[in-house]
Amino acid sequence: MYSCLMQERYDAAAVERAAQDYWERHDSFAAREDAGREKYYCLSMFPYPSGRLHMGHVRNYTIGDVVARFMRMQGRNVLQPMGWDAFGLPAENAAIANGVPPAAWTRDNIAYMRRQLRALGFAIDWRREFATCDADYYRWNQWLFLRMRERGIAYKKTGVVNWDPVDRTVLANEQVIDGRGWRTGALIEKREIPMYYLRITAYAEELLAALDELPGWPERVRVMQANWIGRSEGVELSFPYEADTRALLAARAADEQGALKVFTTRADTLFGVTFVAISAEHPLASAAAARDPRLAAFVDACRRGSTMEADVAAAQKHGMATGLHARHPLTGAPIEIWVANYVLMAYGEGAVMGVPAHDERDFEFAQRHGIAIRTVVKSAGGAYERVGDQWQREYAEDGVLVESGEFTGLSSRAAIDAIAAALQRRGLGCKRVQWRLRDWGISRQRYWGCPIPLIHCEQCGEVPVPDDQLPVRLPEDLVPDGSGNPLARSAGFIHCQCPTCGRPARRETDTMDTFVDSSWYFLRFACADQSHSPVDERAHYWLPVDQYIGGIEHAILHLLYSRFWTRAMRDLGLVTLSEPFANLLTQGMVLNHVYYRAPAEGRRQYLNPAEVEPQFDAAGVRVGAVSLIDRQPVEYGGLGTMSKSKNNGVDPQTLVERYGADTARLFMMFAAPPEQSLEWSDEAVQGQHRFLRRLWKAVFDHVAAGPAPPLDVASLSSRERELRRQAHQALAKVTADIARRRTFNTAIAAVMELLNAVGHFQAGVQDGDVNARAVRQEALQIAVLALSPIVPHICHSLWHALGHGGAVIDERWPEPDSAALSQAMVELIVQVNGKLRGRVRLPANATRQQAVDAALAEPAVQRFIAGKQVGKAIHVPDKLVNLVV
RNA sequence: GCGGACGUGGCGAAACCGGUAGACGCAGCAGACUUAAAAUCUGCUUCCUUAAAAGGGAGUGUGGGUUCGAGUCCCGCCGUCCGCACCA
Numbered sequence: 001m002y003s004c005l006m007q008e009r010y011d012a013a014a015v016e017r018a019a020q021d022y023w024e025r026h027d028s029f030a031a032r033e034d035a036g037r038e039k040y041y042c043l044s045m046f047p048y049p050s051g052r053l054h055m056g057h058v059r060n061y062t063i064g065d066v067v068a069r070f071m072r073m074q075g076r077n078v079l080q081p082m083g084w085d086a087f088g089l090p091a092e093n094a095a096i097a098n099g100v101p102p103a104a105w106t107r108d109n110i111a112y113m114r115r116q117l118r119a120l121g122f123a124i125d126w127r128r129e130f131a132t133c134d135a136d137y138y139r140w141n142q143w144l145f146l147r148m149r150e151r152g153i154a155y156k157k158t159g160v161v162n163w164d165p166v167d168r169t170v171l172a173n174e175q176v177i178d179g180r181g182w183r184t185g186a187l188i189e190k191r192e193i194p195m196y197y198l199r200i201t202a203y204a205e206e207l208l209a210a211l212d213e214l215p216g217w218p219e220r221v222r223v224m225q226a227n228w229i230g231r232s233e234g235v236e237l238s239f240p241y242e243a244d245t246r247a248l249l250a251a252r253a254a255d256e257q258g259a260l261k262v263f264t265t266r267a268d269t270l271f272g273v274t275f276v277a278i279s280a281e282h283p284l285a286s287a288a289a290a291r292d293p294r295l296a297a298f299v300d301a302c303r304r305g306s307t308m309e310a311d312v313a314a315a316q317k318h319g320m321a322t323g324l325h326a327r328h329p330l331t332g333a334p335i336e337i338w339v340a341n342y343v344l345m346a347y348g349e350g351a352v353m354g355v356p357a358h359d360e361r362d363f364e365f366a367q368r369h370g371i372a373i374r375t376v377v378k379s380a381g382g383a384y385e386r387v388g389d390q391w392q393r394e395y396a397e398d399g400v401l402v403e404s405g406e407f408t409g410l411s412s413r414a415a416i417d418a419i420a421a422a423l424q425r426r427g428l429g430c431k432r433v434q435w436r437l438r439d440w441g442i443s444r445q446r447y448w449g450c451p452i453p454l455i456h457c458e459q460c461g462e463v464p465v466p467d468d469q470l471p472v473r474l475p476e477d478l479v480p481d482g483s484g485n486p487l488a489r490s491a492g493f494i495h496c497q498c499p500t501c502g503r504p505a506r507r508e509t510d511t512m513d514t515f516v517d518s519s520w521y522f523l524r525f526a527c528a529d530q531s532h533s534p535v536d537e538r539a540h541y542w543l544p545v546d547q548y549i550g551g552i553e554h555a556i557l558h559l560l561y562s563r564f565w566t567r568a569m570r571d572l573g574l575v576t577l578s579e580p581f582a583n584l585l586t587q588g589m590v591l592n593h594v595y596y597r598a599p600a601e602g603r604r605q606y607l608n609p610a611e612v613e614p615q616f617d618a619a620g621v622r623v624g625a626v627s628l629i630d631r632q633p634v635e636y637g638g639l640g641t642m643s644k645s646k647n648n649g650v651d652p653q654t655l656v657e658r659y660g661a662d663t664a665r666l667f668m669m670f671a672a673p674p675e676q677s678l679e680w681s682d683e684a685v686q687g688q689h690r691f692l693r694r695l696w697k698a699v700f701d702h703v704a705a706g707p708a709p710p711l712d713v714a715s716l717s718s719r720e721r722e723l724r725r726q727a728h729q730a731l732a733k734v735t736a737d738i739a740r741r742r743t744f745n746t747a748i749a750a751v752m753e754l755l756n757a758v759g760h761f762q763a764g765v766q767d768g769d770v771n772a773r774a775v776r777q778e779a780l781q782i783a784v785l786a787l788s789p790i791v792p793h794i795c796h797s798l799w800h801a802l803g804h805g806g807a808v809i810d811e812r813w814p815e816p817d818s819a820a821l822s823q824a825m826v827e828l829i830v831q832v833n834g835k836l837r838g839r840v841r842l843p844a845n846a847t848r849q850q851a852v853d854a855a856l857a858e859p860a861v862q863r864f865i866a867g868k869q870v871g872k873a874i875h876v877p878d879k880l881v882n883l884v885v
Numbered sequence: 886g887c888g889g890a891c892g893u894g895g896c897g898a899a900a901c902c903g904g905u906a907g908a909c910g911c912a913g914c915a916g917a918c919u920u921a922a923a924a925u926c927u928g929c930u931u932c933c934u935u936a937a938a939a940g941g942g943a944g945u946g947u948g949g950g951u952u953c954g955a956g957u958c959c960c961g962c963c964g965u966c967c968g969c970a971c972c973a
Binding site: 045047048050085088089090161162170171172173174175176220221223224227228230307308309310312313314315317342346361437438440441443444445446513514515518551552553554555556557558588589591638639640641670671672673676677678679681683684686687688690691693694697736737740741743745746748749750751752753756759827829831833834835836839871872873874876879880882883884 | 888897898901910924926952968970
């Protein structure tokens with residue numbers, strides 16, 4: 001008998017080894033295409049191989065694993081793959097710090113993290129594993145890029161980057177700290193360089209509209225994406241240049257369209273324009289700066305600092321007049337042109353019209369610089385007559401036009417149409433749709449990424465690498481030192497022959513944004529061994545991903561790029577689907593306490609929570625801590641995302657070694673629902689471990705007396721029927737919580753309740769009570785099956801211990817028995833005026849009359865209705881009666 | 886600044902469709918077992934009032950509103966977190 005093999009003590013390490021050996025021996029998680037079975041593709045966002053798993057990974061992959069194992073027990077043909085998002089900046093940083101080539105560092109990390117993932121017992125089909133730095137994968141990035149380039153989806157234009165003038169290198173936003181280079185401390189400049197872009201804006205309309213057809217996505221993510229894409233309808237209009245501006249541009253032989261283009265959603269305020277503002281990167285700004293040293297200095301100052309939009313938007317708004325003018329498109333009045341640091345070159349035309357009376361930002365700008373404020377819209381509700389000295393929200397609202405020539409008296413809405421029509425007649429404007437979304441710049445001046453497959457030939461210009469010469473392999477032995485891209489100094493990489501004319505030529509040294517790598521890896525998992533094309537028919541079987549799981553921080557960029565890239569591949573005839581992810585779960589962050597010391601000078605020093613002893617005030621609130629190393633006080637900085645920079649990470653490895661993978665998994669799933677942030681707690685981890693020991697002990701005690709007799713439902717006592725009801729109720733709850741709600745924490749709580757009920761039930765059972773043993777066997781089986789997706793190792797052992805020859809992984813998920821669930825009597829609560837005043841027990845499905853009569857007869861209730869007239873009685877069947885007096 | 890979310894006991898949370906606020910767990914307290922400790926088991930544990938119990942009252946960041954009834958819906962405010970295009 002299996003129970004003889006069971007030892008009394010729960011030994012997590014031995015249990016986990018046994019289960020993992022079994023799965024490996026039976027190749028349990030190999031996914032095979034089978035047209036006769038309904039597939040289920042469960043995917044967690046692949047990790048960046050940073051060195052070791054962090055808690056966020058454990059959480060992400062446990063959620064995915066629970067869903068995958070649950071769906072498998074539901075009978076679906078499940079694919080759960082894993083790979084590595086292996087290109088990126090940290091590998092270069094490690095190279096700079098340690099002199100190790102990024103390739104070697106990355107592959108070592110992958111080897112270590114793969115062992116960690118295996119130790120956690122995830123049901124992954126490892127045969128499909130790949131890393132994005134494998135040439136077998138990134139060759140298809142290159143191939144797809146070339147197809148997009150042929151179709152004009154990929155095109156070249158200039159873009160703005162952070163330039164470190166000391167290291168003479170382009171920096172990522174992350175490498176710019178307070179406007180200075182992270183290594184050199186030099187003030188960063190914005191610099192324009194040629195780059196490749198992907199025309200995601202051509203898909204903007206479709207990407208926006210299709211959000212409505214993604215019911216399996218969280219509302220908040222769909223809203224964020226819609227706002228990010230940002231469709232706005234408005235008017236594009238031209239302010240013709242005045243003579244002064246024309247003369248200047250002519251002298252510089254500069255571009256001459258003869259007019260400054262702007263886009264506005266508020267064309268109704270056109271007569272209130274008292275200035276136009278252009279970005280410091282606008283060509284007109286450099287032209288004006290060339291003849292005005294003060295303006296040149298201002299433009300220069302605008303060029304310093306970060307390119308990040310958040311920084312730009314939060315910065316103090318500055319501006320300076322150029323002395324140049326444009327003409328109002330309808331009145332012909334001269335309008336002064338200003339340079340302003342809050343105007344973004346990347347959005348719209350890099351120029352905006354300034355209407356101080358009806359736009360808050362323009363209002364502030366005009367007040368600071370003494371620019372006139374012209375009221376041209378009066379609120380329809382009469383909230384104001386004329387714009388005053390203090391900004392009020394009503395100023396920006398729609399209304400009726402005043403002092404606007406022939407348009408005076410029109411409503412804002414009608415005025416926009418009329419003014420657009422008037423502009424169109426003059427050839428100075430038209431209605432159009434503007435997107436907030438910008439095309440996706442994919443060129444990176446970095447080594448550790450996928451080479452862009454282009455060759456520069458003096459004779460032939462820019463030539464694509466022919467397909468039969470792909471992949472353009474990235475040399476893996478270079479070590480970046482922080483001063484520019486080492487590819488540019490690698491003779492072996494750079495020198496090549498022009499594919500067209502055969503003359504010596506130079507290879508492109510820019511690599512692709514790593515978001516390219518992650519924009520289609522989910523397709524490649526379907527057919528990772530395919531060497532003739534990026535995808536094949538197996539992708540038709542597995543895609544779309546049925547459940548995608550990843551951090552909320554990816555809610556916009558990665559998910560939007562993947563949606564776009566999938567459509568681009570569709571338009572290249574490679575796949576038929578448009579949306580890659582049918583259902584999305586965005587997990588919350590993993591948080592821990594932050595402790596630090598703030599020296600008088602220099603940066604904060606963060607201490608790991610494991611190195612401090614927290615201190616609490618009288619109310620039990622955490623106020624500070626003492627270092628365990630030097631016994632000196634430490635500041636408490638609240639809760640923060642686990643991160644290297646705050647030194648508040650907890651190593652999953654230690655956790656797994658001390659308590660086992662099942663405890664780690666259980667804690668992660670129990671501490672919070674998956675979409676919420678999760679707080680680390682050492683004590684709670686111990687609590688989860690305790691629960692597993694209790695579960696183990698309960699099964700051990702049960703099986704110690706030998707096999708359980710068969711269940712005879714007809715002969716059960718009321719206590720036994722009650723335990724059956726609790727078991728099947730728990731099963732129904734777990735099923736709904738995992739399948740529909742994805743609230744694993746409440747699913748676990750339901751099984752905990754069941755186990756508590758088994759314990760209480762046990763206390764009143766006589767030895768040798770056959771029915772009691774049969775009912776308890778059923779309850780424990782339900783507990784083990786229900787927990788098996790979450791803590792699969794211990795359940796593997798317990799299932800055998802309960803007398804089953806097969807593996808729990810191959811069991812079907814049971815259906816709750818509706819007969820076991822039914823109850824003869826139910827409790828109704830009785831409220832008086834909405835306040836709880838009593839309870840009554842009634843047969844299930846009692847009528848309204850029965851319920852109200854019982855409520856009125858209840859003594860506890862009568863005290864509150866005595867002497868009063870019961871006016872109305874609300875009855876919710878089997879739930880409550882509310883008496884209104 | 887813009888966009889999105891969240892706010893419930895000492896703590897993590899639960900309350901799924903507007904119907905018993907605090908399930909489940911952590912920490913704490915008391916007891917059992919033990920020479921002792923650990924482990925384990927049992928019980929208690931939102932606050933106020935009361936010696937205690939019974940009973941009553943208050944209570945889901947905050948101020949209003951809708952409703953027979955609001956943690957849940959609506960409006961305002963305060964606070965915290967995430968994203969903002971070269972971190973992944």
